[in-house]
Amino acid sequence: MQRCMRQLLTTRTAQLTRCLSTPAIVANMPPCDFVPAKYTGMSNEQMSKIRAENINPAYALLYKNPIYFQQGHMQYLYDTDGNRYLDLIAGIATVSVGHCHPKVNEVLKRQMDRLWHTSNIYYHPAIHEYAEKLVAKFPDPLKVVFFTNSGSEANDLGLFMARLYTGCMDTIVLRGAYHGASPTTMGMTALSSWYYNYPSATSIHKIRNADPYGGIWGGKACRDSLIQPDRDCSCQPGKCEASERYLEEVNDVLTFCSPENKMGLFAHESIQGNAGVMQFPKGYIKEAYAAVRAKGGVCLADEVQTGFGRTGEHFWGFQGNDAVPDIVSMAKGIGNGFPLAAVITTKEIASVMRRSRHFNTFGGNPLACTVGSAVLDVIEEEKLQENAQEVGSFILLELAKLRDEFEIVGDVRGKGLMLGLELVADKKTRKALPTEDFLNIVEDLKDMRILTGLGGHRNNVIRVKPPMCITKADGEYAVACFKKAFQNHLDRKASRV
Ligand SMILES: Cc1ncc(COP(=O)(O)O)c(C=O)c1O
Incomplete structure (x- = not known):
């Protein structure tokens, strides 16, 4: 009783103090x-x-x-x-359509009473309905989806498929990137505060970031945004010099570090999130794709933060970079807070997974797919x-x-x-x-x-x-x-x- 009174008093005092200082x-x-x-x-x-x-x-x-x-x-x-x-x-x-959105809650409750979980050795409608709806959001040839539980797992799988497909382990990522916290994706991440002193993925080249505000090059004409950096640069309309300078970094790695003249993967966020919403100079990603593909590599756009309409102008961040990737990873907004993530790729790349058996217990879970499907509906219905x-x-x-x-x-x-x-x-x-x-x-x-x-x-x-x-x-x-x-x-x- 005394303890309850004390607790009540403490809570009331805290409430009052907060109220007075609001x-x-x-x-x-x-x-x-x-x-x-x-x-x-x-x-x-x-x-x-x-x-x-x-x-x-x-x-x-x-x-x-x-x-x-x-x-x-x-x-x-x-x-x-x-x-x-x-x-x-x-x-x-992560909460893309709103906390406890009533429509998402309603379909989730309905699915909860029907089926929580089964193995993907069977058919169940939720995964198929959702897969069809999600892939319809992508241009050809990005038509095969793998469901995962987190963004880290999605990027792990993306890197894994790229390496199996190209037969080349070497990967280019940008400094400032955050691709996850698993031991492998930590190796793709290039932000010191997220590192542990632990062997991370090998053969990953972390190149100079193409940052038009904080980097060596860039300025007033470089960004795909309503607001440009308050910094002078010598770029001309339609010709971004900063982009060209930063691309030299990509080309240098391709020249000096390609085993057997090959590259495996170029991975990037469409706009770097944890790096502080860092946008690349116009044209940079598109040109980087061309250079990497010329060495047999594939390109992965990490849409974990930028996907599902968040960038406004487009549904996917990569559309703002005017470049179609070979692999796309997504998480966060996909499930409005429900543990759901995915990788989408081409049939050809996806087929490497048939070399063995690939399985994850919760990937494509009926509850998660039902939520994902409702999130897509709400984004469309509520514009x-x-x-x-x-x-x-x-x-x-x-x-x-x-x-x-x-x-x-x-x-x-x-x-x-x-x-x-x-x-x-x-x-x-x-x-x-x-x-x-x-x-x-x-x-x-x-x-x-x-x-x-x-x-x-x-x-x-x-x-x-x-x-x-x-x-x-x-x-x-x-x-x-x-x-x-x-x-x-x-x-x-x-x-x-
Ligand atoms: C761009 C990006 N990629 C990947 C991840 C990793 O996602 P998760 O935390 O779901 O593993 C994050 C998480 O913050 C992210 O921002």
Whole structure:
């Protein structure tokens, strides 16, 4: 009894403290008539204790004062005190159509009562209905799908098939890439914070990233975005010199490192996500494909973050690069948060898997396929790709005004609802904003009930990848919060001197 009273008092005090410190701007968050359930579960303190003692110690918490979520509804999340947050990161570009989307929930519940799982040595309709619908989203000859459970597993399989198909182990990836956390995909990843000191995949060449803002070359005319880097370059219309310079890196590897004059695979994200929404110079990917294919190699587009309409203009990120890959990996948004992922490739490449027996227990699971199918329907019915284009462009253009206003906003970039803001100490050197300052800004945004992600190899990019059902009013609120957070940063800085 005493313990209960103590717990109640602690919770009430915490609620009151939070209430008193809630910034006034929160009152401007667009209204929502959804009422979350009253939370009656485990206390926040108990969750913290269990996390500290019993759960993977490598999981990072972004905030100094962590949040405890209990429920989600479309673009919003609710904490255990019932506070509503605008989710601008969507579990890292994963909740594509909205938290607990009613249509997806409904079909999932129906499938739950019918069939959870069976082996793929039998036929069941969910996998076939979904396979037909998913491959219809791809151009020829990308028509064969393998279902997996995670993006890492999808990239593992993509690399595996490419190597079997080409007979060449050598693979080119870009620095800044994130392709997964399995021992093999860690080898394809080129971001130090995700490495362990452990032998990773061999024969992988990690080449200089083609980054028009932070790299050696690039500038005002290089990016496929409404907003260009604020940096001079000598590119001419229709001729991107930065792209040509970066392509020399690809060609150098092909010249110096191709065993028997061959290359196996070139793998890349269509827009680099964890690297901080990094877009390649125009034409770069297309030309890289041509060079790699000339050596017998195949090309893999990692659409784990960029797929399913997120980039707005296109359904797949690779379409924005004007290049059709030979293998596509996808995860995250495919299942709106359900563990589902896939690889799509050509019949010819897929046929290498017949050399032996390939099996994964949950690949093509009826529940997962039913969810995947409903997600595709919702994207189409609710015109979420179009919404990503419209609302994303609006947010990007508004963020560009903040870049002009604040010295610390070095770059804003991206397409659709895959956006990034790179925060710098000063615009001229593009030196990263000190981590402490960056984290204070992110914490401030959280206090204004805006959830964002962190990215970039220097950990100085705010990532904006919300559920694609976000509205323009949400966007207006978010931009006002960004502005306030940047202003708060300047005030804190002024009070230090
Ligand atoms: C571009 C990209 N590829 C692959 C992965 C790995 O996916 P998963 O975490 O589902 O294994 C991620 C995860 O963040 C990703 O962002």
